[in-house]
Amino acid sequence: MKPDLFEAPDYYHLDDLLSEEHLLVRDAARQWVKRDVSPIIEEYAQKAAFPKQIIGGLAEIGAFGPYIPEAYGGAGLDQISYGLIMQEIERGDSGVRSTASVQSSLVMYPIFAYGTEEQRKKYLPKLATGEWMGCFGLTEPNHGSNPGGMETKYKDMGDHYLLNGAKLWISNSPFADIAVVWAKNEEGRIHGLIVERGMEGFSTPETHNKWSLRASATGELIFSDVKVPKENLLPNKSGLGAPLGCLDSARYGIAWGAIGAAMDCYDTALRYAKERMQFGKPIAAFQLQQKKLAEMITEITKAQLLAYRLGQLKNIGKATTAQISMAKRNNVEMAIKVAREARQILGGMGITGEYSIMRHMMNLESVITYEGTHDIHLLITGADITGHQAFK
């Protein structure tokens, strides 16, 4: 793979809106990605393996629970810092960002927000350092966009719960030490349970042959009469709103992350267009290439402004689920379009592993589907503005 020459586009000088700490956090993540992710990521994507050696580095730059309070091992940063870290990691690879998103928003966040003090103290510090890795089980083979229909269930056996069911498309599952699993009790109410690797009847087979997020490990969670200790139930929130609250946080991170992937594709295409000579001049001098590049930077800039404002709202606790949906949907679609146009500019070179574009493009096919599909997010906006739900 070519050396990482990335220069971040900042057409509207958004850096001027960032605080000193935002810049410090962002630049540390940016430097780390350049040093530790870019040189190895193509190889791992090609061989479909998660680079476990970067877990320590992800923890060092604060990618695991940056907004979790310091008392539980987090960094106590604001939501814009979290977004910026996600942006920089996804600039390297969406798969690596997925690992960090899951750990932060889908594992640490529910334990922090819905767990007991004992659960917070037991799990959060080890998750923040990456000593323990987690995964999140909501989606099932028969229930994707309709998680409320889940079939995974547990029974109260007096001194423990008995868990049965299966979850699919679970990032980090093949190596996770713990899983935050959503299941129905005997009354049909959804609760979160912390399931630990090694519990009898719990297995995590890996999903192979993906064409997307190849540098991230994806798998299943299978529960066959798993005895879960009662103290592993997350007591402070139940119902579908509990897992959806985690998804709000993760989707917010994705809205920023997708900008990173788009920035990398744009920067690569711009550099290539200025260097690639055809008909005696750089292809950047041709109108059709300029149209592509000008539209890319316009859309990236709009997405940056959307994410920044959403971050401000999230910092004061005013970002709604529908606002987060809008940003996730818009920014991921923006990124996938930028990746496709950037690939065109690179011609045949764009399909090779010499450049990051095709990897980003394939990754984004997952990102546009997971954490609420592109269509479902549209319907969330639709329901929000009309007052009529059109999901079913």
Add this chain to the structure above:
Amino acid sequence: MKILVCISNVPDTTSKINFTEGDTKFDTNGVQFVINPNDEFGLTRAMWFKEKQGATVHVATVGGAQTEPTIRKALAIGADEAIRINAEPTDGFFVARQLAEVAKNGGYDLIIAGRESIDYNGGMVPGIIATLLDMNFVNTCVSLEIEGTDAKAVREIDGGNETIATSLPLVIGGQKGLVEESDLRIPNMRGIMMARKKALHVVEATDAPTMTADVKFEKPAAKGPVKLVDAGNIDELISLLHNEAKAI
């Protein structure tokens, strides 16, 4: 051992350079600033002295509030305290005079400044600090070891190295070699969190004359188009090199 690392806030090496006000001022619009690389090698070596020999490390810069992210980064990397001298740097003497004043009041044993900043490339600051404070001075320093008050410094000279024995208090002009690029540190989250609580003192500038003024900046002339000469046409190549490029 008490160390002062002098830090210059310079444009990132990938910045696009432009000038304003009739080519007399650098246009900072859209430019990202970083720790001057020669200073960063020195800071990283200072971290080694801190961790291995228990040194205390302070950093100082001359600049407005906009330079604080750069010195906060130095704190996040591990410096104990930072001092910002609240003045726009004008020329090398002005900057050195400010830093010397801070150094004199702080009682430092070792002052590390970059050999030169990568923006204006003046290369004068460490030498002037040493002169103003009457301290020993080693420039273009590529290795430094301290034992008690004895210092062994290696200086890069034309075509080789020179090893010098000297003693504290000492000023060095540092550069790559003090540590290697692979030794440079990325601030980790723990460091960033600790940096929040570390002192960043803002002190007012000392009166100092500005000895020079910028009259005009010029960028290198843009490269002309490439002329391709047929491999068999040596005469034309020689004629072009002789008459047009005037290279032979």
